Amino acid sequence: MLKLDIQRFAVPARKTSKTSKRMRRTHYKISAAGTTKCPKCGSVIKPHRVCSECGTYKNKEVKKTEETTD
Numbered sequence: 001m002l003k004l005d006i007q008r009f010a011v012p013a014r015k016t017s018k019t020s021k022r023m024r025r026t027h028y029k030i031s032a033a034g035t036t037k038c039p040k041c042g043s044v045i046k047p048h049r050v051c052s053e054c055g056t057y058k059n060k061e062v063k064k065t066e067e068t069t070d
């Protein structure tokens with residue numbers, strides 16, 4: 001008996017219409033990045049990162065900035 005070595009794939013029964021495709025893709029949205037406020041200077045920063053304004057992380061200075069060098 002002849003054994004066929006053909007892979008079978010799932011094939012959609014019909015073409016997805018433009019409307020269905022576009023309706024599905026309305027859920028593909030970019031979400032806004034989370035932000036927090038720096039506890040020292042109050043500027044808006046990304047969470048778990050050194051503040052670019054005052055160079056602090058968790059109220060400790062970790063980076064020298066132009067305002068804090070003097």
Ligand SMILES: [Zn+2]
Nearest residue numbers: 038041051054
């Ligand atoms: Zn700051």
